Amino acid sequence: MVKLIALILLFTGSKAFTQPLKELTLQQAYDFARANYPLLQQKDLINKSAFLTIENISTAFLPQVTVSGQATYQSEVTKIPISLPGFSIDPLSRDQYKLMADINQLLYDGGVTKTQKDIQQVNSLVEQQKTEVELYKLKDRINQLFLGVLLLEEQKKQTLLQRNDVQLGLNKVTAQVANGTAFKTNKLVLEAELLKNDARQIELDANRKALLDVLQYFTNKNFWGDIHLILPTLGTAYTDSVERPELQLYALQDSLLTVQNKLISARNKPKTSAFVQGGYGRPGLNQLMNDFNFYYIGGIKLSWSLGSLYTTKRDRQIIAVSHQTVAVQKDLFTLNTDTQLAQQGNEVEKLEQLITVDNKIITVREAVMQASNGQLENGVITANDYLREVNAADQARQNLVTHQLQLTQAKLGYLNILGKL
Template structure:
């Protein structure tokens, strides 16, 4: 009973380890996105937006200013009466004057300036986030190249095992002939040399696989080893419109221009605010007093700057120009992407047709090799003839592997070009 429990636990552990050793292309996309250093820019964009919005909203708070002024003037108010009044002495105002005061302004109506500034900061943050999304999306192309590169090597390694099996079969047949004295030892050495060449190819394939896995491990920040299994994805049936993140970026940029257009209108509107000015100076509000006195003034102020009208036409023209520039960028992107899609669709058709032919070639080559193995055993052909047929079948299978992985990769490249999510 204890032995059965131990075996069950061991099997469970093996299953867990096996599950951890597998990696799908969808997981690779997600891990590469999370690991890419630029992803940290996302939090910085959000923080910058929040800080900017908070600063803009503080425009509704009272604005306090402290000012000071010292001046000297060439003339002051004087009282020159034609006759003097007994017992009455008019003060003399000093030509040097001083004033220190604080002014508080509270916005009553700003024409919608603060509200528009908040919207502008939000729109700019959305644009920056979408630019980041565009950069992150480019990672999918890298993942495709590396992931399918590993799958290609895996298939080639499996085919190399089959090749070694066929060569070993030939060695066994020739060795029997050598033992019976009806074949030369050199015939067996030819096959053994080919077997060593197949071993060398396996060494090269293992090294290439490790290099690809190392690159994928850096992209995904995962400890990928030689035992890691990349799950071969299913073929995709893709069609439809382009929904790349670049298109959203163009839309968000246009929305940002809409807010900039609102900003032009807002800054040319009149503004009202309540103000309170209080200070200490000589003279204060009473110009007949030549002493330092406190004072205050309060009221409502209207501000309407008309200087913005000078540049209003050009400001609007700039926005129109920027909008047209975005439209040109969008049309250029769609044009280039459409060309790429046509090329990729043509590649899918070509590879599909090649695969159909590959299957027929493999069937014929396998039949020829089987016949050659029987002929070698009966001494009808020599080892070179047998190797020629073995290598021909091996090349046919390698061609199928190449076309099969290329077809699969082309489908995922097309998916990346379209911007469609995996279903």
């Protein structure tokens, strides 16, 4: 038995054994889809990359050690042209050797290292926010799947209502045919409509299953076949500030440019460091001694590179242009967002008005259908006439369901544009 379970797990995966969900809210669908979306892993990678880069930058203040060596042969060496009785100075050897170790400790770099670390930190936030922008787009896809399933469920309910109406008429016509007061063709027409209704239900069930399958892939969850999808309660007031992740992205991009501007100033400042050089060779520091010897030199070094001054003005101009570019992108986003909000707001108003009219139409159509039901029973109208009124009432109900779901979609779309989902 254990082996059988192991084989089932091997071929079907552990997902099949997770407890299927019997109900799912829209917010849960957002959360599950976000946690399962591969792009979310990119945020962790960005953090790791930023951490490693900052660690590398921090090594600038660690002692820098360089080891070098050389062996040379000179065609001529320094000689002291002095000859004294009983005293002689040996000439230097023409083959000379050096083995050296240089240790440099940076003391002050004008703030370059700190600014570079700040740039990496802000750049990490920028890249993470770009990921958030892409993840936010996932909500719109979940909305379409979620509402698509609900629309198909409502359409099936209306289809079942239509079937009941057709069945009611069929029962009456069947009795009339048995009594010889109606033609059999009337019965066949209603029976054909029932088969058409069955085919419609099969189509709706298949489409619902297809959308739920896609939703399961996005959320990485198992669903019961009759899972209950729950929409949030949506209000009627939709005037609020925009809180989209794109706005945070523009703010971070501006911050990054500001820090990059500080780096330009830091690179123009002088730098100081301490150094120690130790070595072993022939000759040592005393050039008059022709023996191998140890030696060392220590001190403080000041350096100031003036070459960057030539490009400082243009570098700052480039930063200023980049700031303007971000401002233009933000203005364009704001314009597009305001336009979308206006369009979506008008769509909400239109659908609310259509729903009011739909309810009135349904009242009238159902009254006409009830009247035609009595006429069919009395043989005043044919089955085709009755079906026409049944289908008209059904279409009115279908229109109401469609407009109600479209209204929900429009409200969710409005909130999505605001960044409130």
